[in-house]
Amino acid sequence: MQERSSVDELVNLLRSELNRYSPGGKLPSSRALVERFRVSPVTVSRAIARLAAEGLVVTRPGSGAFRARPRADATPPPGDTSWQEVSLSGDGGPEVLPRTVDASGVLVTLAAPPPGVIELNGGYLHSSLQPERALAAALARAGRRPGAWGRPPTDGLPELRGWFARETGPALTAADVLITAGGQSALAVALRALAPPGAPVLVESPTYPGMLAAARAAGLRPVPVPVDADGVRPDLLAAAFRATGARVLVCQPLFQNPTGAVLAPERRGEVVRLARAAGAFIVEDDFARYLVHDDAGPLPPPLAADDPDGVVVHVRSLTKITSPSLRVGALVARGPVLGRLRAIQVVDSFFVPRPLQEAALELVGSPAWGHHLRSVSAELRIRRNAMAAALRLDLPALALPHVPAGGGSLWLRLPGTETGTDEAAVVAAALRAGVAVAPGRPYFCAEPPSPQIRLSFAAVAGATEIVEGIRRLRTACEETLGRPPSRSEASGGGAAARGA
Structure with missing residues (x-):
């Protein structure tokens, strides 16, 4: 046990x-x-x-x-918070954007499922994939370092900044890096630094709900730019820049969440060129670089690696590949924008706790780091293949247009688009059947083109649990969609499910 x-x-x-x-x-x-x-x-x-x-x-x-003895004030009298409803809605005139933020898409991946429910909606590695022993050893060594519990530099430890710089590109240095409290914090800082409240920000469609929530929390207006199998479409990106005058694009060029798409080589330079011509920044969320599968082949470098003009503000984190609680990430940028990023980072959080930074340095500098990356890479491939095979066998009508070589999830289109499939009903039925899946709606900032769901293979115990989770999902689909068609009846969907 x-x-x-x-x-x-x-x-x-x-x-x-x-x-x-x-x-x-x-x-x-x-x-x-x-x-x-x-x-x-x-x-x-x-x-x-x-x-x-x-x-x-x-x-x-x-x-x-x-x-413990019961406290006399253990149950304080209830207060009256009804005044907040008036205060929080008093934004003023019609030109002011609402300050309410829908965090449901984020909470889906953060909340623990009820006992007995298989977690196919998680956003982090299962505990069996986390380097718990290596983290414990790194934290113990870090705690004994001289000055480990003192105040760190506000930009972060120079050695850790240097490591992130080397990981991002050979032309970058520690002076181009700010240490942040994970990737989500870095995204929030970047969005607030690069665009004023009320401004449009171009986002991939579909995209990561946490980024959409951070953009809206900053008072920005997300504008969708569709993604296909080769990443964001340059023709639609150019049109969006012209139509909106946006000065920020947020994209995930590598194993995009949720589609798993990788920005095609011929599009990489074009996307940067279009942003540069529009006088816009690209926020490159490189969240999945360490979640590559061992059959992926060589990875393209980050967009920031070949960007002397400072168009790209690069975001990466150690959290996804290690533990939800190792909230250590980085913002990488060149030019005057770095000063603005630094100012907002300092105001928001002062600095990332030094023991966490020291532990991160200990971890990535140890032999355990390379072993962990290799073992996770191999295990994610095994789990991805197990989930794809189970879907083809039990749910061939769920279209799987792309099987990615990185990341921890699959993106599926539900059948019956023309008849109005109720995505929420499928998700609710799945939970009743004992499996939690993520609805597709929160991944869109406008009306989604079809009902979709996202299934995580990284957040579960292993292939056996994946197969059982898909079996339970089939029960939910039978309840909400009727009897799933056989493989021959769903030859169109089954062909799509074979992936790219």
Whole structure:
């Protein structure tokens, strides 16, 4: 059993037994709990710490753990927050953009599913793919570094900035890099720095919901530019620049979320040229570079690697490839824009905690880093193939136009576009069947062309769980769409499902 599961179980058991003890009463010793529940001393220590954090027990060094006494003010009288409804809606005249932000598309990938539900909507690597031992060792070494708990430079540790610069391109240096609290924070800083409230920002369609939420939180107006199998379309991008006067494009040239598309070689220079001609910046979200599958072949360099004019503001992060809690990323930029990015970053968060930066340096500088990248690369390919095969077998009517060589998910089109398939009904039925999937609607900033869903193969335990999740999804589709057609009946969809 994993240590985390053992801790959870012990916490639940101890919590259920607390009523046996009077307030202030002493709980059994750690040794007694170890013998009774047949768990390790570390598990007992972590469980007691959890209960203490919840205010249920009090620990006294040398004496043990005691049931906490109820606080007199444990249930304060309810307040009246109704005034906020008036305040938050008082934006003024009709030209002011609403300040409300729809975070539902982000929360879908952050919320833990109910017990027993297979998580095909997750946004992070499953714990079995995370380098937990390497992270623990890196954090322990980092904590012992001289000055590890002091105040870091506001731009970030020079050594870490230098590492990100080398990872991005040979012409870049540490002076071109700002360390951020993960990729989401970097995107939010870039959007606020590059465009004033009310301005349009061009975005790929479909695209990452977290970016759309960050753009709207900054008061920007996302304008969609369609993506095909080769990435964002230059002809439509040129038309969008002319029509809107936008000065920012946000794109994911490598394994785009959610389609998995890679910007074609012949389009890369054209996209940068169009932005330069429009006097616009490109925010390059390079979120999936470390999520490449081991059958992908050589990867194209970032757009920022060959950009002497500073058109591209590059975003990358260590979070996706390591752990949701290692929130360390970078903004890479050239020219005066770096000063504006720095100012907003400092105002927002001062700096990224130094222990996290030191731990990141320890991790990427250790032999474990290369081993982790290789093992994740191989495992993601296995899981991708398992999901694609299960879809072809059980759900051939769900069109899978592209099987990517990177990232952690597949993007599918639901059948029955002409008859008005209810995407939300499929998602709800899937949850009832015991599998969580991500609806496609939040990935569009305008009306979607068809009902779609996104399925993650990175957030689950392995191929067996993937196959079971697709079986449960078939049950949901039978409930909402009727009997799925056989492979011969769905030859059109089945052909599409074979991917590119």
